[in-house]
Amino acid sequence: MAMNLSILVLILPFLTFVGLAFFGKRLSGITAGIIGSISTGIISLIAAFIAFNYWVMSDGKSTMILFNFPWLTFNEHLAINMGLLLDSLSIMMVAVVTFVSFMVHLYSIEYLKGEERYGSYFAYLSLFTFSMLGLVLSVNIFQIYVFWELVGVSSFLLIGFYYQRPSAVAAAKKAFIVTRFADLGFLVGILILSFEAKTLDIPMLIERLSSPDTLTSGNIKMHMVGGLSVISIAMFLIFIGGAGKSAMFPLHIWLPDAMEGPTPVSALIHAATMVVAGVYLVARLFPVYFVLTPEVLHIISWVGIISALLAALIACTQTDIKRVLAYSTISQIGYMMFSLGITAYSHGETLGYTASLFHLFTHAFFKALLFLAAGVIIHAVHSNEVAQMGGLRKSLPTTHIAFLLATLAISGIPPLSGFFSKEAILTATHHANPVIFWLAVIGSSLTTFYMFRLYYLIFWNKPAEHHRHHEHALFSIPLIILTLGTLLNGFIPFGQFISVGLEKVQISFELGMAAVPVGGSLLAILLATLWYAKSTSYPDKFVSLLKNFYRWTYRKFYFDELYQFVTHKIIFNLIGRPIAWFDRNIVDGTMNAMAWGSMYFSQAIKRIQSGNVQSYTMYFLGGVIILLSILLYAYGYNLIN
């Protein structure tokens, strides 16, 4: 019964979107923001109620499919259904998405005040909330794809919200095109999978492709291509879609640019919810990956750890506050990805799965908090550059505390939430693959270093300003609530709630295990304090020591330039130009030749039309005589006989 309320979670934001899209312009002041906030407030209450019912009132292990109806029926075996899938994973995601969305809505009421397109902004936010919830509640992998694209569209609209700025327009296009390319892989993967498994329904897909009975009974035939099973290829293609959305290496280039959007949008879409859709996708199909295609999980873990390290390195050199946070998001999602991936190395142990989703859960809170705090700072300083900041600890006290706690959380300092989730990931990794474990520890220290560098550059580094900036209540309240979440979330026994099978997972901590990353983080904090707490010359000296490497990192390892080269020089010149030439000269040329031919022919014969009636009659008579003689010649003997 309570679960039937879940349909409201989708309907309410959709109605809000439609209403605000049509009438948002007529609403005065902050009405649109209040409507949007009330709607998301209600759905976050519903989500909390559903979660309470699911885990506390019942056993928290059942999978429910509600409102399931066939939407497109191809044949008797294959149909695309629309419906709601409620299990531990989707309910956890719904709770996170609605909660962060509610916080961001509250915050946006004040942050966006005075914008010309205030109503449209909240309409887009509602559209995003609707599509994201639709995505996590999808019962069918094709339904996921539909909402996946809707999420992409709303992200595009919100990145390009300041459409007068050319950089925002370019960033919106970049985000859309890069994820589009990845989604192509996703779509092809879905089609192959539907062909191989004869279903698109997620529970049925998982049952057919991962339970040992059906696999050995031979109902699913494994087609092989070049030593790989077709299903592996399909699952890899689906992962490419997820990697694009989650900004994994080498498709990460769109996320830092996406920071052109309003800061609350970055908090909601590009930190807490949409970018973890890729993690959600892999987690959703996890049993298939785990049982059938562990080789894809190997790829996933390496992609994850490379993204995590690369993004952490780049984040150390960036000076735009939102870009640092964006790279840190890529890095943290990398952690979630490789945590899913390393289960393939761990001989049947699935701690990595729970750890990954635990990190997703805690990360959503502290990263949204970091972004919202960054929004307050940007609002006060009117700049994104850290060089314009410094010494803000007295002028923005609430933000200072919130930012510090979130920084400690992302650094994995106990007893904040980030410690628990990152520790779970590292424990799982240590059991599975020592190489990735040590790389992850290095990444974690780097994370601490760049986050504290950012913290010091914003709040210290210069003598404290005593001029107190106004921190609006609508800024402080979400910050405080999210700070509480950051403080307390780690104590949730997450393994009791979310695990692969039916048995619960105990997330255990070993003191020796925890000592290494926490020690690394403490060292990194010490280093950052020495270098950045006051304006010192150490960073410059270090930079001149590693001149070339610093330049490479500062320019983000030239990935943008690489893509620019590949698209403009190679694709445009070698593929685009010949095709354009063919179109212009062969296709258009044929049409033009036909037109020119008819024109010259008519020019040549138009003299005949003299306007002289008698010459027309002459032609007519001549024609009649010719026809008559032909007829007489052909059939004349009939007349004679």
Place this chain on the structure above:
Amino acid sequence: MLHILILSTALFFIGIYGFFTRRNLITMLISIELILNSVNINFVAFNKYLYPQQLEGIFFNIFIIAIAAAEVSLAIAIIINLYRKFNTIDIEDTNTMKH
């Protein structure tokens, strides 16, 4: 019958000749009437000598006369309008409808 056919053929070609050589629209119209009348004579002659018990040829005759009257009225109307526009009914001068 032969004489009648010779007469109608002569009339027909006189009409054709007149149509091609005259420059005056009224004379051209008269030539067309000659052609029509030669056809009429043909109809009557064939009806009388080949199928004397039938009347189709004569009916056709009546139709042709009626249509010719309508055609003449139309043609005269066109000619009058042409005259109003060009102040002439010479076919050489009214050749503006060309390429």
